[in-house]
Amino acid sequence: MVEPLTAERAVALVGFVRARGRATWMVRGEAAWGPLEEWWGRRRTVRWRDLGVPSRSVGRLVDAALEDQVDRDLAWIEANGWRVIDPSEVVALRELPEPPVLLLARGDLGDAPRLAMVGARRASAYGLRIADQIARGVAANGVEVVSGLARGVDGAAHAGALAVGGRTLAVLGAGPDVVYPPEHAALMSEIGIHGTLLTEHLPGVPPRPAHFPRRNRILVALTQALLVVEARLKSGTLTSVRWALDLGRDVLVVPGSIESPLSEGPIQLLREGAIPVGGPDHVLEAMGLDDETSLVATPAADHDATPAEERLLTLLAGDGLDLDDLVRFSGDAPSRVLTLLLSLELRDLVVRGEGMRWRTGRARSAGDQENRGAKENPGADPDLI
Numbered sequence: 001m002v003e004p005l006t007a008e009r010a011v012a013l014v015g016f017v018r019a020r021g022r023a024t025w026m027v028r029g030e031a032a033w034g035p036l037e038e039w040w041g042r043r044r045t046v047r048w049r050d051l052g053v054p055s056r057s058v059g060r061l062v063d064a065a066l067e068d069q070v071d072r073d074l075a076w077i078e079a080n081g082w083r084v085i086d087p088s089e090v091v092a093l094r095e096l097p098e099p100p101v102l103l104l105a106r107g108d109l110g111d112a113p114r115l116a117m118v119g120a121r122r123a124s125a126y127g128l129r130i131a132d133q134i135a136r137g138v139a140a141n142g143v144e145v146v147s148g149l150a151r152g153v154d155g156a157a158h159a160g161a162l163a164v165g166g167r168t169l170a171v172l173g174a175g176p177d178v179v180y181p182p183e184h185a186a187l188m189s190e191i192g193i194h195g196t197l198l199t200e201h202l203p204g205v206p207p208r209p210a211h212f213p214r215r216n217r218i219l220v221a222l223t224q225a226l227l228v229v230e231a232r233l234k235s236g237t238l239t240s241v242r243w244a245l246d247l248g249r250d251v252l253v254v255p256g257s258i259e260s261p262l263s264e265g266p267i268q269l270l271r272e273g274a275i276p277v278g279g280p281d282h283v284l285e286a287m288g289l290d291d292e293t294s295l296v297a298t299p300a301a302d303h304d305a306t307p308a309e310e311r312l313l314t315l316l317a318g319d320g321l322d323l324d325d326l327v328r329f330s331g332d333a334p335s336r337v338l339t340l341l342l343s344l345e346l347r348d349l350v351v352r353g354e355g356m357r358w359r360t361g362r363a364r365s366a367g368d369q370e371n372r373g374a375k376e377n378p379g380a381d382p383d384l385i
Helices: 005-019 024-032 036-045 055-061 066-079 092-096 123-138 154-163 182-193 211-221 239-245 262-272 280-286 306-314 324-332 334-346 362-376
Strands: 084-085 101-107 114-119 142-147 168-171 198-199 226-227 250-253 348-350 357-360
Touching: 005 036, 005 066, 005 084, 036 362, 055 182, 066 084, 092 211, 114 123, 114 154, 114 211, 114 280, 123 142, 123 154, 123 226, 123 280, 123 334, 142 154, 154 168, 154 334, 168 182, 168 211, 182 198, 182 334, 211 239, 226 239, 226 262, 239 250, 239 262, 250 262, 250 280, 262 306, 306 324, 306 334, 306 348, 306 357, 324 334, 324 357, 334 348
Parallel strands: 114 142, 114 226, 142 168, 168 198, 226 250
Antiparallel strands: 084 101, 101 198, 348 357
């Protein structure tokens, strides 16, 4: 567990970041003058140029209006269930050449083994299904699934872990009050309740392109291994791979079709020595967590459903329901229902129609037909029914 910060250090870190201070400046300052909080209050007399701070940046650091902004930031953080973390207290982040100055967290940073899962934002149905399946399998065995809340593989990984009651951690590329992408609002809310949200950005900071490669350094540093599920040869996913190699993390890869452009990245990584995996058991083995006494069966593999998902599927039988009715009849929170629906949709068990109306999908119908056939022909070979 990470020790709580003193109020003085929290004020200093938030102020330093709000003024766009860099970690290297803070390291030099603390080496020369002691902890930041001891000299932050007299920052207007600090010799910033001695730390290599450009003149244009000094103005932001000594701006009198900074104090009011810091008060607003801290008030928002406390009111919304977040807290300030000193990255120097997180052992794994000490390996980074330029760690974040601060982290904002909603949820706990425990000591469970962690797996980073990354991949294509425009993933194929195969990639989404495999990401969901592997996330479910490793989460059911106590591994925390870490990803970046992006579209595609990231979202499938988070949703898969949550669907089996597992832990997942999302490292954001924007401020804690910014939902990106917008369609992941419910997923972000669910992670905030049942997992952990983490960001190095203060409230109001938008998702800029430069944030995401830097976000990946945190995502990888916190984990024991990195799993890639689909990626083009030139994609942002591979920045995570570079961080994994620099930090000595194992790189695991799900093989794909050689005819798919989304297999370009995995094929190249496999040629360079990455570890191929074909399911959650392979991932657990690569992470050294394959003790047979500790493994549990992967829930909801392929078209199976967890009890919570099965309740939704029962409600959706027939003509289906819109989201409001589904929330009312299920008794679950809207964010929980949307997370379960996302996981079911990835496996083609439900489909979304116009006006957020949901109904059972082709995979569910096929499974029902197979089950009926098995009941009518109990002695028959299921592959021939």
